[in-house]
Amino acid sequence: MPDALLQKLRTTVGAANVLTGVELSPYVVEGRTPEAAVFPGSIEEVAAVMALASEVGTPVTPWGGGTAASVGMPAGRTGLVIGLRRLARLLDHEPGDLTATVEAGMTVQAFQTALGSRGQWLSLDPADAERATVGGVLATNACGPRRHLYGTARDVLIGVTVVTADGAIVKGGGKVVKNVAGYDLPKLFIGSYGTLGVIVEATVKLRPLPEQEELVSVRFDRLKDAGSAVKAVAASDLIPNAVELLDGAGASGAGLAAGSPTPGAVLVVGFDGVREQVDWQRAELARLTGPLGGRDPRLLDAAAWTRLPTAAREAFSTTAAVMTLVVLPSQVAEIMEQGAGIARGRGLQSAWAAHAGVGVVRGALASEPAPKDPAALAVVLAEWREMARAGGGYANLEWAPLAIKSQIPVWDDPGAAGRIMERIKAQLDPRNILNPGRFVAGI
Amino acid sequence: MSTLTDSRKRDLRRELESILGSGAVLSDPDELMVYESDGLTLFRALADFVVFPTSAQHVSAVVKLANRENLPFVARGAGTGLSGGCLPTEGGIVISMMRMNRVLEIDYENQLAVVEPGLVNLHLSWKVGPRGYYYAPDPSSQQACTIGGNIANNSGGPHTLKYGVTTNHVLGLEVVMPDGEIVWLGGKTREACGYDLAGVFVGSEGTFGIATRIVVRILKKPQAVKTVLAVFDAIDQASAAVSAIIGRGLVPAAMEMIDHLTIQAVEDAFNCGYPRDADAALLIELDGLAVGMDVQAEHIVEACRESGAREVRTAQSEAERQLLWKGRKSAFGAYGRVSPAYMVMDGVIPRTKLPYVLRRVNEIVAASGLRVGNVFHAGDGNLHPNILYDPRKPGEEARVVAAGAEIMKVCAQVGGSISGEHGIGLEKADFMPFIFSAADLALMHRLKSAFNPSGLCNPGKIFPTKKSCGEVGPVAYRPHAIEEKGLAQRF
Numbered sequence: 001m002p003d004a005l006l007q008k009l010r011t012t013v014g015a016a017n018v019l020t021g022v023e024l025s026p027y028v029v030e031g032r033t034p035e036a037a038v039f040p041g042s043i044e045e046v047a048a049v050m051a052l053a054s055e056v057g058t059p060v061t062p063w064g065g066g067t068a069a070s071v072g073m074p075a076g077r078t079g080l081v082i083g084l085r086r087l088a089r090l091l092d093h094e095p096g097d098l099t100a101t102v103e104a105g106m107t108v109q110a111f112q113t114a115l116g117s118r119g120q121w122l123s124l125d126p127a128d129a130e131r132a133t134v135g136g137v138l139a140t141n142a143c144g145p146r147r148h149l150y151g152t153a154r155d156v157l158i159g160v161t162v163v164t165a166d167g168a169i170v171k172g173g174g175k176v177v178k179n180v181a182g183y184d185l186p187k188l189f190i191g192s193y194g195t196l197g198v199i200v201e202a203t204v205k206l207r208p209l210p211e212q213e214e215l216v217s218v219r220f221d222r223l224k225d226a227g228s229a230v231k232a233v234a235a236s237d238l239i240p241n242a243v244e245l246l247d248g249a250g251a252s253g254a255g256l257a258a259g260s261p262t263p264g265a266v267l268v269v270g271f272d273g274v275r276e277q278v279d280w281q282r283a284e285l286a287r288l289t290g291p292l293g294g295r296d297p298r299l300l301d302a303a304a305w306t307r308l309p310t311a312a313r314e315a316f317s318t319t320a321a322v323m324t325l326v327v328l329p330s331q332v333a334e335i336m337e338q339g340a341g342i343a344r345g346r347g348l349q350s351a352w353a354a355h356a357g358v359g360v361v362r363g364a365l366a367s368e369p370a371p372k373d374p375a376a377l378a379v380v381l382a383e384w385r386e387m388a389r390a391g392g393g394y395a396n397l398e399w400a401p402l403a404i405k406s407q408i409p410v411w412d413d414p415g416a417a418g419r420i421m422e423r424i425k426a427q428l429d430p431r432n433i434l435n436p437g438r439f440v441a442g443i
Numbered sequence: 444m445s446t447l448t449d450s451r452k453r454d455l456r457r458e459l460e461s462i463l464g465s466g467a468v469l470s471d472p473d474e475l476m477v478y479e480s481d482g483l484t485l486f487r488a489l490a491d492f493v494v495f496p497t498s499a500q501h502v503s504a505v506v507k508l509a510n511r512e513n514l515p516f517v518a519r520g521a522g523t524g525l526s527g528g529c530l531p532t533e534g535g536i537v538i539s540m541m542r543m544n545r546v547l548e549i550d551y552e553n554q555l556a557v558v559e560p561g562l563v564n565l566h567l568s569w570k571v572g573p574r575g576y577y578y579a580p581d582p583s584s585q586q587a588c589t590i591g592g593n594i595a596n597n598s599g600g601p602h603t604l605k606y607g608v609t610t611n612h613v614l615g616l617e618v619v620m621p622d623g624e625i626v627w628l629g630g631k632t633r634e635a636c637g638y639d640l641a642g643v644f645v646g647s648e649g650t651f652g653i654a655t656r657i658v659v660r661i662l663k664k665p666q667a668v669k670t671v672l673a674v675f676d677a678i679d680q681a682s683a684a685v686s687a688i689i690g691r692g693l694v695p696a697a698m699e700m701i702d703h704l705t706i707q708a709v710e711d712a713f714n715c716g717y718p719r720d721a722d723a724a725l726l727i728e729l730d731g732l733a734v735g736m737d738v739q740a741e742h743i744v745e746a747c748r749e750s751g752a753r754e755v756r757t758a759q760s761e762a763e764r765q766l767l768w769k770g771r772k773s774a775f776g777a778y779g780r781v782s783p784a785y786m787v788m789d790g791v792i793p794r795t796k797l798p799y800v801l802r803r804v805n806e807i808v809a810a811s812g813l814r815v816g817n818v819f820h821a822g823d824g825n826l827h828p829n830i831l832y833d834p835r836k837p838g839e840e841a842r843v844v845a846a847g848a849e850i851m852k853v854c855a856q857v858g859g860s861i862s863g864e865h866g867i868g869l870e871k872a873d874f875m876p877f878i879f880s881a882a883d884l885a886l887m888h889r890l891k892s893a894f895n896p897s898g899l900c901n902p903g904k905i906f907p908t909k910k911s912c913g914e915v916g917p918v919a920y921r922p923h924a925i926e927e928k929g930l931a932q933r934f
Contacts (some may be wrong), residue, residue, distance in 0.1 A: 002624075020476065020630050034519065034642065043752075061728060073727070094689065094793065094795055095689075096686040096689055096690060096794060096795040097689075097793040097824075098793050098794075099793070117838075119692060123754050141634070149525075151607075151611065152634070154610075154611075154639060154642055155607060164882075164886060168882045169882065170880075170882050170883050170886045171880075171883055172883065172884075172886070172887075173693055174791075174794065174858070174859070174860045175858045175859075175879060176791040176824055176858070176859050176860050176863075177791075177821075177823045177824065177861060178599055178603065178608065178791050178823045178824070178825050178863040178864065179860040179862070180596060180597045180599075180608075180822070180858075180860075180862050180863065180864055180865070180866055180867075181860045181862045181867055181871070181875065181878060181879075182645075182867065182875065182879055182883070182884075182887055182905065183643065183646070183647055183887045183890055183891070183905075184597070184642060184643055185886065185887070186643065187610070187639045187643050187645075188638065188639070188643050188890065190639055190642070191634075191638070193638060194639055196638075202550050207690030207692065207694065208689075208691075209692065210692075210695070211692070231552065234552070234554070235551075235552075235663075235784040237663070239665045239731060239732060239734065240603075246723055261471070273731075273732070273733075274735045274738055274739065275734060276734045276735040276738065277731075277732050277734055277735040280732065280735075281732070318503075322753065326632045326634050326636075327632060328550075328553045328631060328632060329552075329553050329554075329633075330550075330552040330553050358633045359632055359633055359859030360634065391507075392630060392631055392632070393632050394632070394635075394636045396636065397794075408895050409718065411636065411637070412636045413636070414635070414636045414637040415626075415627065416624070416626045416627070417626055417627060417628055417637065417640055418637065419626075420626065420628075420640060420893065421637050421638050421640070422637060423893040423894075424890065424893040426893070427889040427892055428886070428889055428890075428891065429895045439637070439748055440637040440638075441637065442634060443637075
């Protein structure tokens, strides 16, 4: 990076907010060190930094809490990290409107704490909430078990402010819960992995905190039976806020497999509402699942919620790779069973956990007892992807070391829609400086 | 209207007929007149052709022909739109989707349906109803409007307070792109690989392409429903009740406000049992589990009483519930009892600003020497002031349009939006700068260029422009054909 640029960055954000050299170690991703990390203190400063980067064509990686920094392909060219940690204020929370506006660098946990003190919450429950930022969660479309009832970022984000590749400050949507004026830019930026702009501010819909919330586990000897139970719940009058299905290994990753015998599968269902509603639903769940082989319905402690999103990854002391398969909800148990079989056939252990009601399945491959050959792992992952595709779904590598990413594409093929995505990228980032090469279709 | 010569037009008609078959192409000006406006009859424009495809391949072939001839084209559903969004402002081809109206697939296990865009919204709920399911977005025109049109406008409805608008219920779409290519955006799964193109497409008002198949979610009908009517002597009390209910941590399925003038009209027309002397009524609906519903209803009743409600009544039977809803859903038609014409506005404000904005709306309309009736989605702050006027009186219509613009400015000033569900279309294109900067609009334009680089797909909408075409622009009100037949009302 030219010294002149570094000097301009220091002038723009203050020397203390520009890191270089050894200070950059927290921002090393897969062995690649950025040339500098910059921490603007205002949206205007983000815009000024982007304008400088754009001028010289330096690649830029927006950085929230860094919890998803290794998702995707590493940037082909290293450049500038723009950290949002200094943009971390809650700008506006009007409980009567059930909306809040927040700067992108605020952590999800800090945001929830502030909202909770006034009886409300943001209905997104991603992993690593104490580090993950609102902007990062939006950019990576992260969520957790409660998405079953409350949906994902696309269902809560009503307004977004971004800094574009050329340094313009642009907003889409607004501050009201219903709004069809102009194109739906919030949807465009959700899950775009920092390839279209730097999210600097968000306005979200909120919900009142429920009076009660419970998480209940039911054990099954066979995954297949647990899968039938998921379908029975979906067809019932229950209104669960989470429906999670874990195989034995996945259950151990979530700390739900204690005791003997180790269950073949665990169904975890969440309920919220007023006391009577939660009580009725818990009883109804036991009534529905008992005849299907469900046993030992058990109330879980609240900490179990946060272990569910990472259950597959945490199943092994050394995990080789995690893949997210998005399929039809009705296929989930079969996909888990079949996927475990594919791994076993290659002598590998796998662990599975799914947001079963919505068809989002995570499979993790173990790299124990001994490290595994990346090529062999890639073969299994490719077969998992084929399995998802065969049912009309797709699969992305959620986490894997470079040795595996070089053997199998991180992102699935978006098909003909990929060409539209390329055109959008070319329109919004014509110099290709925002996270170049990280995302689908080489974007 | 475009400048096709008669002989060129004859050639093109023959070519369109060879693609679509005879009986699927209109080009006679008398026939084209039916398609010159949507539900907002202030704007009119004549197409050169109206065509009726029955497949994506048909649509693609027509679009490719249009590209070759450099003719603009626009998709049209039932024509119940309220912003002039489907008007052929520069002539060209109107592609009516009304013959593509099939339900192609219903997957109860995965709670989704695949439908064609010309399917009438309510018909989907009818189709899945016997199995205990329904399609949640319920625009008030749902007995006439199509799901394709709902996609274009990201339509809402009373129950979107709890269940979200169209975009929250669309998983994927097969789209004929503006260059004629057929592409799937999203699919049947809950997420799609890459950018959320389905999410971007919904609400793009027909400027990103033409949907030919749509995958929507269908929901299980709730176990129980409870409908409450709260009556107030002052509209400010009703507004306060909305905030009080939200403040108690309740999110009803619907929360609708009906003001004094509207109550008069509704009672004249339908006798729904709203007290005539009330200043405002709130229609509140809870749904969900049967257990716990009484507790929640009690909270609602308390919140209304604490806000000053003089009467709070719970529907005791399904018949009574339907009657209460009939008043709300038929309010627009009922205005005919009190005024020869009206124009419906659509704006959104933060809920907490309701008392202030309703006062301003009344002041603005009164200053124009006109009357206004308010019936709207109070729960999500989506206002529908209906300005009553007499189109035969010279100058009244211009005053309506001017008052409408003032109301939109007030919505923008309090941090709201200029459209909650009707879209920008032609009507509000020039109001976009009220809420968006030049940079905001420039980014939107780039996005449009990615989908629709030639600009032939539904030109002249959304973006502020000087009106370029003499035939487009406010003209005297007259009811649309489907209004006259009682098939649709303005909401």
